[in-house]
Amino acid sequence: MKTFEYEIKNMNRHLRRYREMKANTTKYKAIDFFCGGGGMTYGLRQAGINVIAGVDFDKDAKETYEYNNPGSIFIQTDIKNLDNDYFERHFNLQKNDNNLIFAGCSPCQFYSKINSDKDKSKQSKDLLMDFARFVDYYKPGYVLVENVPGILTHKESVLPSFLEKLKSIGYNNIVYEIVDMSYHKIPQSRKRFSLIAARLENVNVYLPISEKKSMVLKKAIGQNNGFPKVDAGHKDISDFNHSVAGLSEKNLQRIKKTKHDGGNRLDWAKDQELQLQRFIGKDDSFKDTYGRMWWDKPAPTITTKFFSISNGRFGHPEENRTISIREGATIQTFPKDYVFKTKSIATAAKLIGNAVPPEYAKRLGRVINNNQ
Secondary structure, eight states: OOOHHHHHHHHHHHHHHHHHHHHHOOSOEEEEETOTTSHHHHHHHHTTOEEEEEEESOGGGHHHHHHHSTTOEEEESOGGGSOTTHHHHHHOOOTTOTTEEEEEOOOOGGGOSOOOOHHHHHHHTTHHHHHHHHHHHHOOSEEEEEEOTHHHHOTTOSHHHHHHHHHHTTOOEEEEEEEEGGGGTOSBOOEEEEEEEESOSSSOOOOOOOOSSOOOGGGTSSGGGTOOOOOTTOOOOSTTOOOOOOOOHHHHHHHHHSOTTTOOGGGGTTOTTTOOGGGTTOTTSOTTTTOBOOTTSOBOOOOTTTTOGGGSSOBOSSSSSBOOHHHHHHHTTOOTTOOOOOSOHHHHHHHHHTSOOHHHHHHHHHHHHTTO
16 A cells, blocks of 8 residues: 555655756757656656646557656547647647747657568558648748658658658758667667658758767666666566566576676577477577577667567576566656656556666757757
């Protein structure tokens, strides 16, 4: 049962975040399309931008989004069903507002190398053009887009059509490239397509400037960073949520035999009890699967399946388990007091893995603020 002290603590936390946001607010305001659990929203707010609302179809995201971003409204709907004038009617948004930002970080299954759900993949293909419908109607001062690198190279990508649409309605100031997030104080080798477009001609538009060195895992997690040792299957009912998915007895044996600090499935490939049939004769492929992370390298891309050792190199560098929910969130640069309002490890991992890292979102916001 939650105590009175717990409720007071959370109330004070909410008030602190809301006051910080108000105190630091610049002239800019934003709508975060495909907002999920709030990574882009949180980062923009940290840059002093007033995020009026986030839009997402995922009902699992609503409570997490609004709890951690007080004052920003979660609109649960499919963008395809949203009328163009919705934000005019409900939030008094004006067309051609130079201080308005639209962020559109649409689901990216169609363009991703990891394409496990064909139906969702097809549904995600044209979402960027659905976002373009609102850009065309409101013509905000700035447009932000983040997606997987495949959107730039896929033969069926809608990106050329999106860029053509932007230029046709006055966005001639556009920059985009593939960004390695590990050079933006994000401890993972997460590469993403990043775009900023401005309708204004007299502004300096550029992508966030990279650091000289990438950020490595040991800077983010481990006992020195406030993460106590835990076992596979550990349940943490506190808001910190250092919960870890369980392992079968066979998978526990596998990770115990995997060398610390970067070992992989080849460490037990000759053990007939542990080797998997699908990997026999394939020592040169899928080596990240069942692997451990390295302390002195960025983590691999945090996906929605980072709680499973069979879905990538998500083993802890030295403990016999996958990384925890809080470790995954920290690698994504969510603050340690960002609460994922679900008891499900899979749901929390979905919200974390699908998010724009808040640190990168904050840097995008600061780029726009520099044009004040």
